Amino acid sequence: MEDTHGKVGCVICHGGDSSLEDKELAHAGVIADPSDVSCDTCHSDVAHANAISLHTTLEGFKTALETRGCDFDTCEEMNLAFENHCDSCHTSCGQCHISRPDETGGGLVSSHEIRETPSTQYNCIACHGSRVGAEYLGENAGIPADVHWTKATMTCTKCHGEELHDSGQDTDTRYDNPNTVRCEDCHEDVWTNTEDNPQHEQHLSDLQCQVCHSISYKNCYGCHVSIDEEGIPCRVSEPSQMDFEIGYNPIRSSERPYEYVVLRHVPTCADTCDYYGSNLISNFNAAPTWKYATPHNIQLHTPQNESCEACHGNSDIFLTEEDIRAEELDANQGVIVKEIPSP
Amino acid sequence: MKKIVFSLFIVLILVILAVAGCNQSAEVPGEETSTCVICHSDKDMLKQTASVVEEKVSEETSGEG
Numbered sequence: 348m349e350d351t352h353g354k355v356g357c358v359i360c361h362g363g364d365s366s367l368e369d370k371e372l373a374h375a376g377v378i379a380d381p382s383d384v385s386c387d388t389c390h391s392d393v394a395h396a397n398a399i400s401l402h403t404t405l406e407g408f409k410t411a412l413e414t415r416g417c418d419f420d421t422c423e424e425m426n427l428a429f430e431n432h433c434d435s436c437h438t439s440c441g442q443c444h445i446s447r448p449d450e451t452g453g454g455l456v457s458s459h460e461i462r463e464t465p466s467t468q469y470n471c472i473a474c475h476g477s478r479v480g481a482e483y484l485g486e487n488a489g490i491p492a493d494v495h496w497t498k499a500t501m502t503c504t505k506c507h508g509e510e511l512h513d514s515g516q517d518t519d520t521r522y523d524n525p526n527t528v529r530c531e532d533c534h535e536d537v538w539t540n541t542e543d544n545p546q547h548e549q550h551l552s553d554l555q556c557q558v559c560h561s562i563s564y565k566n567c568y569g570c571h572v573s574i575d576e577e578g579i580p581c582r583v584s585e586p587s588q589m590d591f592e593i594g595y596n597p598i599r600s601s602e603r604p605y606e607y608v609v610l611r612h613v614p615t616c617a618d619t620c621d622y623y624g625s626n627l628i629s630n631f632n633a634a635p636t637w638k639y640a641t642p643h644n645i646q647l648h649t650p651q652n653e654s655c656e657a658c659h660g661n662s663d664i665f666l667t668e669e670d671i672r673a674e675e676l677d678a679n680q681g682v683i684v685k686e687i688p689s690p
Numbered sequence: 691m692k693k694i695v696f697s698l699f700i701v702l703i704l705v706i707l708a709v710a711g712c713n714q715s716a717e718v719p720g721e722e723t724s725t726c727v728i729c730h731s732d733k734d735m736l737k738q739t740a741s742v743v744e745e746k747v748s749e750e751t752s753g754e755g
Contacts, residue, residue, distance in 0.1 A: 581748030
């Protein structure tokens, strides 16, 4: 009650009538999570920007599925699958700044305190814990935590700030966001002073930073969604695998000009949605199943940057045909490294 | 003399008003919310009235994704 939100009162955001003693009447019209109708009254700039953020639109999911032939305009089965298994990942103002996300069970993080900075543990990692969260905190057996965590205890919002609310434009994936964080935002000297580091001198333009400074990360396979006997949406996927694979850059652009990047396997397969109808992912080969990745386990020293030979000629760390499942070979032709860089 | 007494009287009145103004607590908008907080911070009452939220996670869900 001490902060500004407490002083304006409950009713202004949640509705209802606090002057009435009858419980039912007092609660008429009360909205438990009023994020969609109340926040923009005072925070219009952030709320309007957030309305087109990927956390709100889930456009990243749709882009990946539409690229593979899913038709959200006419296919009712696909829309139902999306509603049952993807829509719940939508978050709201309150689910980052007051409570845990509904998808992870909800519940207030710290009474009704409205936190300008969301909790890394209860908000960010609650949803992003399986891959980047576990990587960042070093929760994968034998894999050290990210240096930004071990050396500086940097929370998620130290890097990911403005981009979370404001992409400034409709974006199809997080890599389209012009406000997305980049390593050089803090490590500018790496680009401006390469004299003492021949590896940077040689590779800054053709290698994504993670190629040299990331280590094994989690890859997921074979996700299938359905409805169980009790009518509850469920999913079953194969055991994940820790792996490190360098491949060709599938989203090469002026912003991301690197030839080589690290690639993470997505859990989607051709029959992921077959419970809802056959061939809903009708053009599965239109996008690689090994996608551009930014693993959150950055290290100064890694096995592949020990020496030139640790990478050059080392087929173990490059994505080759032997690493690809037979049914996914066509989809990944653009990212498979056909010729390992010579020693 | 009358003018001096009158001026002192006015000054005294102004001082009294100023002091009274400083001590008066500012009116806080939304103070009516206390009626909400009384119930919503009463743990026993909340336990009695809150409905049990049914977990809707399928037992058949497995693996990571």
